[in-house]
Amino acid sequence: MDEQPPGRGTGLGPDGTILREGSLARVQPEYAPLLDAVRARVPAAFPGGRLHSAYVYGSIPRGTARTGISDLDLVVVLHEPPTAADRAAGDALSRALDDDFAVVDGVGLLLFDAETLLSELERYDLGFFVACLCTPLLGEDLAAFLPSYRPDGLLARETNGDLALALPGWVEAFADASSDAERRALCRGVARRVVRTGFTLVMPRWGGWTSSLREQAAAFAGYYPARGEQMRRAASLALAPSGAPSDLAFLLTDLAPWLASTYVAVHGEKAPRAAV
Known part of the structure; x- marks a missing residue:
């Protein structure tokens, strides 16, 4: 098979590790009110100190979202494993955000607990996902407790x-x-x-x-x-x-x-x- 030239460091830092791909600085202005609503509504949906942190990922923090076409992708991290009530609250929040903001076509919300994301088993799957593909919105950034990643x-x-x-x-x-x-x-x-x-x-x-x-x-x-x-x-x-x-x-x-x-x-x- 014919091999394509290497990625030549695409998406990598000087040390050869994968850079976090998104940033709030890249979010297009039309999505700012939506993210403001997320910051306000997520803590209200998971009260009582259950919320650890929240992140946005996908096209919005990459600055490539298409108005009315792209969806909003969120990760909510709790201190304890999510319950059925937590999942119902997440579903309700997703529906409300989708209904209230025409700038997106659909809202997806993933729920995890911090211990799972930092576990040895998930270090090179969900850990990588949070550290490199998710942009922090609320709370303590779990990336500080995860390793750097290489495309290996x-x-x-x-x-x-x-x-x-x-x-x-x-x-x-x-x-x-x-x-x-x-x-x-x-x-x-x-x-x-x-x-x-x-x-x-x-x-x-x-x-x-x-x-x-x-x-x-x-x-x-x-x-x-x-x-x-x-x-x-x-x-x-x-x-x-x-x-x-x-x-x-x-x-x-x-x-x-x-x-x-x-x-x-x-x-x-x-x-x-x-x-x-």
Whole structure:
């Protein structure tokens, strides 16, 4: 296979570690009132000292959000493991923010506890996610207690070495989907995961980091040109999801199974997690 030139330090600091990709300084002005509301509403949703910290991630802190099209991605960290009541409060907060701010199309909120994020098991998965891909909004930044990260095989294995485990659920969801809207939502999630996994497959050789789906697909294509057009198609579907059954079938029966087996052969399987 023809190898693409290395990433030449893309997304890295002078010491070769991955830089935190987002910043509040990059947030476009139209999103400022939304983040002000998040700062006010998150503590109210998780009262009684339960809140540890909160973060925003994705296109908004990267400064690439599209008004009325992009969604808002949040992480809320509690001092104790989230309860069913906490999850219900998070869902209610997400719906309210989505209803109140037309600048976004959807709000996603992830709930964790600080101990889990700082655990040895999650150090190179959720820990990396918080330290490098999330931008602090409230509270103490957990990145201060996490290591620096390099684009190496360990990071590749622990972030995406479990794609095969996701496939059966996706296939079942595809079979159960009864509308274009359901298929589009599934297509978006599957395509994003496939592109990101394809990128981390080649990340150690590419030698850098990017969260741009198109750049990730291009990096992958440099090392697996026979699958390059498929990965570019996956990136397009991640950005503009399709409700066509043929698009999901292409991802679920061809590209994703090949990628899952290739990934394990190159990087090994992710450390197992306890069944939920």
